[in-house]
Amino acid sequence: MRIALYQPEIAGNVGAVLRLGACMGVAVDLIEPMGFAWDDRRVRRTAMDYIDHVEVARHADWVSFRVANEGARLVLFSSKATQSPYDHAFEPDDILLFGKESAGVPEHVVAACDTRLRIPMRPQVRSLNLATSASLALGEALRQTKQIPPL
Template sequence: MRIALFEPEIAGNVGAVLRLCACFATAVDLIEPMGFTWDDRRVRRAAMDYIDHVTITRHASFEAFRAGIGTQRLVLFTTKTDRSAYDFTYRPDDILLFGKESAGVPAAVSDVCDARVRIPMQPQVRSMNLATTAALALGEALRQTGSLPG
């Protein structure tokens, strides 16, 4: 299983996702452009020393990312669907894709995803923090596939 972040904008969120993925032995794909420079100290501060325990692959574009994933299923987490992430059946080799904080992903990206799911939440709120959403999503996917460490 992998987590992919499409054009992330906030260094601290990326750092928190890197720390999460280090804890769960999950690789991370970063799809550029990003809204900050990669050597931003905020990434390392949020990831702490965990950054050395996660596999990170940077991709110059979504097309470059797609070219490198082969036949792995791409599961997009989005607010633009009614399908619950908790009613979805995950596979151990799924890639969980999350859009940029301000705008998600464009329709062209959404259209090529194999599935679109959402974390259910109160209707009067717009969205959750990227790192929080990734944690909920990864936890459920690993639980279902029996891939939780320890």
Template sequence: MRIALFEPEIAGNVGAVLRLGACLGAAVDLIEPMGFEWDDRRVRRTAMDYIDHVTVTRHAGFDAFRATIGASRLLLFTTKGSHSAYEFAFRDDDILLFGKESAGVPPVVADGCDARLRIPIRAQVRSMNLATSAALALGEALRQTASLPD
């Protein structure tokens, strides 16, 4: 299972997702451009020493990333999703895609996904933090596929 971040803007969020990937065994794809320099100290500080335990692949853009996914399903997590992540049947080769913090993904990217999923939240609030959303989504996907580490 992989986590993909589309044009992430906040170094700390990327660091937290890298740490998540390291802990739960998920590779992380970063779709550029990013809103910070890759060598930003905030990435390493948030990921701490876990960054050496996760497979990270950087892609020059969405098309370059899309060319790497093979037969895996690309699942977009969005507040505009039509299906709850808790009612969706995950597969162990799924790729969980998250949009940039300020704007999500453009329609052309959303249209290229196999499903649009949402994490149910209270109506009074707009959205969750990117890293928190990734953790909830990955945890549910791994739970369903029995792929959680021992």
């Protein structure tokens, strides 16, 4: 299983997702361009020394990401989706894809995904933080596929 971030804009969110990947043993794909310089100290500060314990793959663009992950099942998390991750059957090699914080993903990315899921939340609010969404999604996916790290 992998987490992929499409053109992330906030260094702190990327750092938190890298830390999540390190703790849960899940690789992270970063699809560029990003909204900050990769050497931004905020990424390392948020990820801390966990960044040394996660496999990170950087891709120059969407096409490069698709070539590198040919045949993988893409599970897009979107505030526009109607299916809950709690009603979805995850597979061990799924890539959990999250869009940029301000705009999600463009239509051609949506079309390339195998399924779209929305984390249930109260109707009065729009969305969760990117790292929080990734944590909830990954937790459910790992639980279903029995890939949870040992205590």
